[in-house]
Amino acid sequence: MARPTTQVRRPAEQGSKAQPRSVSVRMYRDILGDCFLLRVPDGDRTRHILIDCGILQGMPGATEQANRIMADIKSVTTVLDVLVVTHEHVDHLSGFEQAKSIFSEVTVSELWLAWTEDPRDEQAMRLRAGREKVKTLLAKSYTAFANYKSFMSHPEYSDDEDPSEADGEPLEPGPLDELSSVLAFAGIGPDGPGVKSASSTAAILERLKLKAERVRYMTPGTKPELGFASGIGVYVLGPPRDEKLLRRSDPRKNHAEVYQLSGDVGEDYLLAASVMLEGEDSSLDADDLQRLQMSLPFGLRAMVPLDNRLAEIGLRTDDAARSTALSSYDDPANDWRKVDIDWLGATEALALKLDSDTNNTSLVLAFELGEGPHGRVLLFPGDAQIGSWLSWHDLTWPPGAQKGDIDSVNVADLLAKTVLYKVGHHASHNATPREFGLELMTHPDLVAMIPVEEAFANNSKHWKMPFRALLDRLVEKTGGRVIRADRAKADIKAYADDTLSIELQLDARQWQSFFDNLDEISDHQGPLALEYRIPYSTS
Numbered sequence: 001m002a003r004p005t006t007q008v009r010r011p012a013e014q015g016s017k018a019q020p021r022s023v024s025v026r027m028y029r030d031i032l033g034d035c036f037l038l039r040v041p042d043g044d045r046t047r048h049i050l051i052d053c054g055i056l057q058g059m060p061g062a063t064e065q066a067n068r069i070m071a072d073i074k075s076v077t078t079v080l081d082v083l084v085v086t087h088e089h090v091d092h093l094s095g096f097e098q099a100k101s102i103f104s105e106v107t108v109s110e111l112w113l114a115w116t117e118d119p120r121d122e123q124a125m126r127l128r129a130g131r132e133k134v135k136t137l138l139a140k141s142y143t144a145f146a147n148y149k150s151f152m153s154h155p156e157y158s159d160d161e162d163p164s165e166a167d168g169e170p171l172e173p174g175p176l177d178e179l180s181s182v183l184a185f186a187g188i189g190p191d192g193p194g195v196k197s198a199s200s201t202a203a204i205l206e207r208l209k210l211k212a213e214r215v216r217y218m219t220p221g222t223k224p225e226l227g228f229a230s231g232i233g234v235y236v237l238g239p240p241r242d243e244k245l246l247r248r249s250d251p252r253k254n255h256a257e258v259y260q261l262s263g264d265v266g267e268d269y270l271l272a273a274s275v276m277l278e279g280e281d282s283s284l285d286a287d288d289l290q291r292l293q294m295s296l297p298f299g300l301r302a303m304v305p306l307d308n309r310l311a312e313i314g315l316r317t318d319d320a321a322r323s324t325a326l327s328s329y330d331d332p333a334n335d336w337r338k339v340d341i342d343w344l345g346a347t348e349a350l351a352l353k354l355d356s357d358t359n360n361t362s363l364v365l366a367f368e369l370g371e372g373p374h375g376r377v378l379l380f381p382g383d384a385q386i387g388s389w390l391s392w393h394d395l396t397w398p399p400g401a402q403k404g405d406i407d408s409v410n411v412a413d414l415l416a417k418t419v420l421y422k423v424g425h426h427a428s429h430n431a432t433p434r435e436f437g438l439e440l441m442t443h444p445d446l447v448a449m450i451p452v453e454e455a456f457a458n459n460s461k462h463w464k465m466p467f468r469a470l471l472d473r474l475v476e477k478t479g480g481r482v483i484r485a486d487r488a489k490a491d492i493k494a495y496a497d498d499t500l501s502i503e504l505q506l507d508a509r510q511w512q513s514f515f516d517n518l519d520e521i522s523d524h525q526g527p528l529a530l531e532y533r534i535p536y537s538t539s
Contacts, residue, residue, distance in 0.1 A: 031059065032426060033052075050082075055095060057090055362383050383431060386431075395411055420446075422451070454466065
């Protein structure tokens with residue numbers, strides 16, 4: 001099926017005064033992380049909106065790159081009219097710490113955060129308390145994993161040899177390496193799991209709150225005023241208040257919700273480990289006790305506890321029974337029967353679940369340039385995953401309006417007018433829904449921006465970013481206008497020519513219009529950013 005041609009613009013009605021304008025979106029390059037600087041016209045001046053600034057831990061030269069990025073931001077403006085922090089992950093926050101000396105010279109007028117960060121919101125406080133408890137458990141589980149002698153002495157995990165190679169061949173990362181990588185997302189590190197350092201994501205976020213002249217917490221379904229730049233509206237889409245959707249990161253198997261379904265992530269909350277690790281003062285409520293008993297691999301009668309920490313579920317034993325159990329346990333002949341650290345294998349699943357849940361707390365914003373049927377939307381979803389995307393379709397503006405009402409707006413309207421999609425979560429497999437997301441982006445001028453560094457994501461982290469099926473569909477939907485943080489301007493059309501069939505390719509005029517609005521930004525060290533201008537008009 002042939003791709004639609006560029007939308008025909010009707011001339012402005014007689015007597016109206018069309019004012020051509022453009023918003024520029026600068027995406028910083030060669031990082032696995034998000035950092036976007038928006039330049040917005042406001043009469044005879046320009047306003048600036050920064051959305052996130054972070055680089056994933058472990059990227060070579062991350063601190064140097066963060067300082068280059070922040071220096072460029074400062075060269076453009078020393079005042080951020082709005083700083084948006086989508087969620088508390090290191091690849092969205094680290095730059096404020098890595099380049100803090102430069103950032104200290106930049107003023108932040110307003111800081112926008114999701115309602116999940118509001119210290120006065122009871123639901124947010126409860127969710128945050130649960131998240132902190134899981135972080136503590138993960139940190140202690142990591143320590144137990146790392147310190148266990150039989151684990152550390154195993155050749156596969158030993159520190160006695162270079163973990164990067166054995167017999168000249170690269171080694172796959174061990175479970176401890178993978179767990180450490182996942183914990184980094186949760187703000188546990190970089191000084192080590194459990195260490196609350198000045199560079200933790202929570203600490204960075206608190207400093208940003210103190211720095212900003214005003215902090216605003218955004219709730220889905222609202223339309224906050226920018227206070228500048230007439231003709232631009234902002235719609236808040238996420239994160240959802242519905243906790244079932246807030247915790248839903250993976251698509252359902254019986255519905256084609258994304259471009260490929262992910263595998264299951266276990267929800268073993270390590271209740272037994274929690275009791276053992278947190279100490280004598282830990283306690284379980286009735287629901288936790290039931291879940292713990294159901295999760296035990298053997299019946300209670302087969303268990304001999306080494307202390308009375310689990311007495312609350314009926315596990316008690318006398319000194320004689322404990323002594324007998326210990327003598328059998330310490331017999332080297334029984335080493336093969338031990339399962340001491342097997343429960344720690346579930347720690348990574350829990351860490352991944354925490355990571356996904358945090359992604360779903362992303363503040364999701366849709367900027368509408370102009371109004372009415374000719375408005376153009378810039379969609380910034382952070383790292384929102386399936387539950388958040390689904391929740392948007394229950395929203396209508398103004399609040400209380402019904403879908404179909406004159407002058408009402410819903411998410412399908414916004415997606416249909418989207419001309420710039422900041423691809424969620426570095427184009428991972430489960431952060432861009434199919435029918436509820438990308439397929440509703442039908443504007444013929446659609447452009448996608450992907451903040452990704454494929455070589456690092458694939459080779460160092462073993463992540464499929466960008467996910468191939470999603471990337472292919474993005475190329476089809478945009479006619480090849482996919483701007484990647486790890487590719488130069490010249491690579492865009494070449495990739496489209498190699499990928500798209502003839503009937504889906506843009507014509508020469510469409511490519512020229514696109515490239516006329518796309519600039520490469522460099523500093524004295526080389527390429528630094530790609531900036532795309534989105535023209536619009538107001539009457």
